[in-house]
Amino acid sequence: MHYRGIFPRDLFAELERLQRDYDGSPSIRGAAPxxxxxxxxxxxxxxxxxxxxxxxxxxxxxxxxxxxxxxxxxxxxxIVPPEGATRHIGxxxxxxxxxxxxxxxxxxxxxxxxxxxxxxxxxxxxxxxxxxxxxxxxx
Amino acid sequence: MSEKVVKRENASEENAAMRPAVQVVEDATGITLYADLPGVPKEKLSIHVEGDNLIMEGELEINSPPNMEAIHAEVDLSRYRRAFTLSRELDGDKVTAGFRHGVLELRIPKAEHAQPRRIEVQAT
CATH class of the missing domain: 2.60.40.790 (Immunoglobulin-like)
Known part of the structure; x- marks a missing residue:
């Protein structure tokens, strides 16, 4: 998902986004939201x-x-599973x-x-x- | 035939749901499942066992102001749904559930006959 400025008037976020759109480098905090x-x-x-x-x-x-x-x-x-328990999905x-x-x-x-x-x-x-x-x- | 397919697609769109994140932990006497269902009040949560299928569903209820204009939405569906197949040794009739701060905790015990029994190894 691409980063979107939360508020349209947030100029810095908007500039950052534009720049990123050009050079294709993702946010340092990861691409996931x-x-x-x-x-x-x-x-x-x-x-x-x-x-x-x-x-x-x-x-x-x-x-x-x-x-x-x-x-x-x-x-x-x-979650702390009880002793001897197996975690199947985490x-x-x-x-x-x-x-x-x-x-x-x-x-x-x-x-x-x-x-x-x-x-x-x-x-x-x-x-x-x-x-x-x-x-x-x-x- | 193609009409049928289209219809089914439409239906699935209407029923579009988020897949809740889960943790599944198994111990000697059963399985504990934790599911993240933030935004679902207790009354809008449903858990049912159909044959060997465990189905959990929940509807979100976020009381946002009526005149609110959404600006950014990462949660944009109003339902959660997820199903699991229970294996034979699990007792679907004895499932117990707790729900707190958006986390569902389900306990599915193993049937009596499937409880662990220690087998003595005889030295010969």
């Missing part, structure tokens, strides 16, 4: 980020917003993970919320009032 899988969406009032990271507890996540960048990191522990991601999302400029840091439900970490970053489009009535 990474773990956990993420969905991102926006509403006029918020940026919604969903990370599909099952088998964790809320305390095991480290969520940070710094310089307009949201970082989700943590560690997924491996497809789960285990170990440390880290994913980064660049946020738009109009975010309101103080009202960021995060919740973990059914194995999905949901982060809601509020956007500033001023950036929300307002309808101007024509006199």
């Amino acid at each position: 990474g773990y956990p899988a993420m969905n991102v969406g926006t509403t006029p009032k918020s940026v919604e980020v969903y990370a599909f990271a099952p088998g964790m507890t809320p305390e095991e996540f480290d969520v940070q917003v710094e310089n307009g960048v949201l970082t989700i990191s943590g560690e997924r522990k491996d 497809e789960h991601f285990t170990g440390r993970f880290r994913r980064v999302v660049s946020l738009p400029d109009d975010i309101e840091l103080n009202s960021t919320t995060a919740s973990y439900r059914d194995g999905v970490l949901h982060i809601c970053v509020a956007r500033r009032e001023a950036a929300q489009s307002r309808r101007i009535s024509v006199q």
Whole structure:
């Protein structure tokens, strides 16, 4: 899967992508989208980020917003099979993970919320009032 | 005949599902299967045994705001599905399941007659 800038206005990501498209060299973090899988969406009032990271507890996540960048990191522990057991299939991601999302400029840091439900970490970053489009009535 | 094929293709498209990652561990008394099903609430999970087939299915329920515009989606299907064939010594009637933080844990015990028995080796 090719890297895509999450936000169209993310100029650096866009330039990086263009450059990569020219010389065909993949991202240093690998061509795979990474773990956990993420969905991102926006509403006029918020940026919604969903990370599909099952088998964790809320305390095991480290969520940070710094310089307009949201970082989700943590560690997924491996299942410890009982002594003498055989592992036939082992497809789960285990170990440390880290994913980064660049946020738009109009975010309101103080009202960021995060919740973990059914194995999905949901982060809601509020956007500033001023950036929300307002309808101007024509006199 | 070709019509039939087309129909089947359409049907499979409608039923497009993600394949959950699994871990399968076997010990002396049975098999434990762990499956990653993030986004599936307990009510939307179904596990059934048909003959010697174990089928697990789950539907995602992400309560995103109705006016949300998706910008980036790595999870873009709304279902998971995966099936396994159970071997004869496994007891499909006694499967037990637990589900926590998007991880399904299934325990499939071995049938009584298939439980391990130690055979003494006689020295002659």
